[in-house]
Amino acid sequence: MPRTSLPICQTPHRLLLVDDDALIRETLGEFLQSEGFQVVPAFNGENAEALLQEAKPPFDLVMPGKTGMDVLRTALQINPSCTVLVVSGFGSVREANEAMDLGAYGMVNKPFHLDQLRNILRRLMERVALLEERDRLRAEVAALQGRVELLEATKGRMEMLAQRFSPAPENRDGFLEGLERLADLRTRGLLSDAEYEAAKRGHLAKWRE
Secondary structure (H helix, E strand, O other): OOOOOOOOOOOOOEEEEEEEOHHHHHHHHHHHOOOOOOOEEOOOOOHHHHHHHOOOOOOEEEEOOOHHHHHHHHHHHHHHOOOOEEEOOOOOOHHHHHHHHHHOOOEOOOOOOOHHHHHHHHHHHHHHHHHHHHHHHHEEEEEHHOOOOOOHHHHHHHHHHHOOOOOOOOOHHHHHHHHHHHHHHHOOOOOOOOHHHHHHHHHHHHHOO
């Protein structure tokens, strides 16, 4: 079967590989590195949880053993967007359901079939890419919302300034006085140049009515 290439990332994803078998850690770690991951090994659950707590930024990929439910919980508690793939030597429907209920992406069984594992990793990387795109879009939406709120607040302030410094039409003698008051506020630093120009336009528009 031809090799299935994984998507190429500009920055390799850091993957925490947890297994108490040194040979598995070494061979699987080398395979994952050849597929473009930056692999950090852990020899048991406690070691893995310590690495998860210390990681900055947090791991976004974790592969714990079948007894690594505590690792799974810790990984998702630290980073809810973390993708966890449980590795089991004795896969069962009960274990798979338990892992999925806790938030795991899925389970892969030993012994590994490399092409099958590559396909799983491809789907895993597609999920990671979607989560990253979701988080990026959320950040952009939040930034845009902040800009909209700022613009609305500025618009409201300009309208209030225009009303405050534009006398009623019947009091035409106050026109120049209003302009002078706006200029004075700008001179004292209470109005920016942009705010001054906007307020002046509103003032002029009032007198043209």
